[in-house]
Amino acid sequence: MRTTVVRARVEGWDVKLLLLVLVAAAFVAAGFYWQQPWIGAVGLLVMFVGMFTDRDDVANDDEKRSFETTKSVRNMRTRDR
Secondary structure, X not given: OHHHHHHHHHHOOXXXXXXXXXXXXXXXXXXXXXXXXXXXXXXXXXXXXXXXXXOOOOOOOHHHOOOOOHHHHHXXXXXXX
């Protein structure tokens, strides 16, 4: 079972994010090594691309297929106070 979780992560978006983080770190390190700030700025741009294209979906209460929606739970909690 553990290998299927690892395989699913390798085939998913996590590899893309890891690759972009490594490329960004290499650009930032190269910018310090050659003392060229524009190379480090390219690395930061690559990091922003990695951050904003990463899909980390979080399930809401509505997506759990429960009978109570988020709005109904909020109404029940505020009714008694």
